[in-house]
Amino acid sequence: MTLSVPSARVVDLRVESVDDVLDRVEQSLQVRLDRDTVLRKRRSVGARTDRDTWVRIERRGLDKIGAQGWNGTECAARLEGIAQPAWQGCVVWRGADEPVMWRADETELLPGMPIGTAVLSEDPKLPDEWWQAFNASLDALAAQDTRRVATPDTVTVTQALVTESIHSVFSGDFDTTVERWVPAHADLNWANMTAPTFSLFDWEDWGNAPRGLDSASLWGSSLAVPALADRVRQERRRDFESRDGKLMTLFVCSKILGPDAHPEDPRLEPARRMAEQIVAELQTG
Incomplete structure (x- = not known):
């Protein structure tokens, strides 16, 4: 009951x-x-x-x-x-x-100021040392062990949620089954990290999630600044090149392009282009 x-x-x-x-x-x-x-x-x-x-x-x-x-x-x-x-x-x-x-x-107290709002409109010009610390923390997080399940936007992430979110926005005959679940922050955006000293905060929703959720989420928060979005993909390319990382990119794109999309959101076009590319890759792969 x-x-x-x-x-x-x-x-x-x-x-x-x-x-x-x-x-x-x-x-x-x-x-x-x-x-x-x-x-x-x-x-x-x-x-x-x-x-x-x-x-x-x-x-x-x-x-x-x-x-x-x-x-x-x-x-x-x-x-x-x-x-x-x-x-x-x-x-x-x-x-x-x-x-x-x-x-x-x-x-x-945080060791520095939050970098910006969740979605950035200009490049924060972060030094290489910041990206090194960022990568070290994300890699360390993915290597941990937990029974917690991530709750991005207070919604528990499940296979059913991933499938429904992706297929509600993107058509095509491709499998959305997640292969690897790892610990994720689950709210990774520019408002929850500091600079010039890197620190990651606001951990209330962390837990196991499909590999690449954090990387894809930060990429989605960066799309209004193309060079920054490219840097995120470059730094986390192992996540993005994985099949799960591609699914998580579609998962993030589904939120940007879904029914609540704002017509003037500068992220719409780059998200649409990336989604089309990934759908094509998943259908042929």
Whole structure:
């Protein structure tokens, strides 16, 4: 028997009052949040503390919290060989009046500024040392072992999701079966990495995913800057040349080109060209 979980109302924390939430986090973690540094996003709020740490607070509906729980940042603390802010502790509580949970994770401060928004419109001109550290962390992540399953955009990635996402946008007789699943960050974009010192943060959705998901996701976030998108493909070419990497590229393209596509999105044409090329390769290969 499967128990249904009621859906939470859609909330945008960029416009909702969060004063009570910040007060509760301060009391629970015994810390003072610097209200002048509060960074508000749709699903999360962050702020610097008086002990030179960072607290990230997220609201998530119970229907978006699966059997593996909701402790990605905490679980990522045991990963080895990855440049990420050290995890300090957390507080979790259930909303009193609606089916949601709140979670606040405290980590050390980032070693640099986030590179930009999720989708970049200009080249950040990252040095070779940055790309070396980036590759080392992604390679180390893929070599780890976990029973977690990635939840990109809070949706558990499954073979069925991959097949449905790809074939809902791209026609053709080709197999979408994933051959290799490896640990992935699952939200790899330019807003979740720092420079000039490389660090990868926001680990709440990490877990096993098809090989190449992270590389394809970053490539998709770079398409408005062709040279940057080419650099991502060059640095992660082993992922992109693999069959799973090609499927993940189509998976990312399906999000860009799907029914919610914006007609003026500069990524549309390069995503369409790449998708056509990959579909042709998969059909003949």
